[in-house]
Amino acid sequence: MWALAFVAAFSFGVAVRVALADHYHTHNGYTHGLVHGDYKTDGSYFGRIFYYTLGTDYYCAVGDTSGGGTYFDMVVRLDTCSVWSRREFRAFQDECAGFGAAGAYDSYNGRWLLSYHAHYAHDPPRSSCRIYNA
Numbered sequence: 752m753w754a755l756a757f758v759a760a761f762s763f764g765v766a767v768r769v770a771l772a773d774h775y776h777t778h779n780g781y782t783h784g785l786v787h788g789d790y791k792t793d794g795s796y797f798g799r800i801f802y803y804t805l806g807t808d809y810y811c812a813v814g815d816t817s818g819g820g821t822y823f824d825m826v827v828r829l830d831t832c833s834v835w836s837r838r839e840f841r842a843f844q845d846e847c848a849g850f851g852a853a854g855a856y857d858s859y860n861g862r863w864l865l866s867y868h869a870h871y872a873h874d875p876p877r878s879s880c881r882i883y884n885a
Contacts, residue, residue: 774851774870780804783811784870785851786833794843796872798824798851799833806859810867812852813839824852846872 775784780803788795798813811832814822823839825832832853836844854867 774873779865781853781855781865783853783855783865785846785849785872787846787872788837794845795835795837796844796846796849796851797833797835798853799831800853800855800865802829802831803855804864805829806857807864808856808858810852810854810856812869814850814852814869815840815844816849816871822850822852828858 775786776782781800782803783800784798786797786799788797796813798811800809800811802809807828809827809830809832810824811827811834812822812824813834813836823834825834834851836846836849850869850871852867852869853865854863855865856862857864
């Protein structure tokens with residue numbers, strides 16, 4: 752019994768680690784996540800989900816993980832949803848200090864096709880993150 756519990760816990764840990772390791776990927780046909788700016792330290796990033804199917808509302812957001820808990824989101828129907836951190840925060844913020852979020856909602860059937868969730872940058876290390884005014 753303990754062996755089964757250990758295997759189940761280990762499998763869950765591996766699944767969570769894999770899910771968190773990808774800052775941008777495709778799941779169930781929806782390409783989404785945190786998108787780098789021109790450089791990983793250029794002070795900007797995007798929260799983005801690409802258009803995939805009709806009748807779907809696309810949610811995207813960028814957020815601040817530095818303690819303020821600030822985020823900006825939007826919803827788009829029938830097009831790609833993309834939010835730029837530099838425009839929304841009106842400041843430069845390295846992507847390691849923020850997150851990009853995305854979700855897809857079937858407005859006809861009232862169900863999430865891709866649950867709304869966040870993606871975080873994989874580098875640079877959080878200790879080198881910068882937030883500074885534009």
